[in-house]
Amino acid sequence: MEGQSHDQEQLVAKVVAGDRRAFTLLVEPLLPRLLATSFRMLGVRQDAEDAVQSALASAWIARARLDPMRPILPILTTITLNKCRDRLRRRKAARFLGFGKVLEIDLAADRAPSPEIEALDKQLLKATHAEILNLPRRLREALILVTVEGRSQGEAAELLGISEKAVESLVYRARKQLRNKLDLE
Structure with missing residues (x-):
């Protein structure tokens, strides 16, 4: 290193x-x-x-x-x-x-034949992707950096110019909005 x-x-x-x-x-x-x-x-x-x-x-x-x-x-x-x-x-x-x-x-095309389960998963993925794009910019940025890219809250905070606590709050709010929109409770 x-x-x-x-x-x-x-x-x-x-x-x-x-x-x-x-x-x-x-x-x-x-x-x-x-x-x-x-x-x-x-x-x-x-x-x-x-x-x-x-x-x-x-x-x-x-x-x-x-x-x-x-x-x-x-x-x-x-x-x-x-x-x-x-x-x-x-x-x-x-x-x-x-x-x-x-x-x-x-979105990437599904190469396999689409049985019922795969069709439902694909619908959920598409809906999730669309809802992520609809999140307010700050929520989307924090969610992508921490949840999708696997960065620490400290790294995300530095990249976004905010505190780690603010990143934590943004990620929490983004996840909550996604759960509510997608009825994942």
Whole structure:
């Protein structure tokens, strides 16, 4: 682990100096996590990819402010969440003004024949995904970071710029809203 930290410090130092190859080496292993976070926030694969691409472009532009002693994943996750928030605001404004069509949720197709139980599970998954997307932004962010991505409340608090207690409360409220909406009691 110590060697990885040292390697990352060296890569960040090279990135700060303008080395594009070092930037690629630095962010490439983090892409799956960033894309997963973005997809869970936005619910549309293309939008998620665009948000991550925009986040990486912003990180590259602001590379002079990177600190080689700080882990890069929390920084990139924060930038990605900000890009997701921007996209959600634009979506909301577009819907309010009547532009565009409502986006369909991009769920993976079920490869197996769909017996009754699988059909019910798929319906519940789709309903849960839709309800997560309908949660207020702060509740959704906390829920995704802690429950879906498995981050600690401390990590989520740092990424969201709030206290651990606030994260705990947000996750509790998000779960309660989901249970009530989906009648899971």
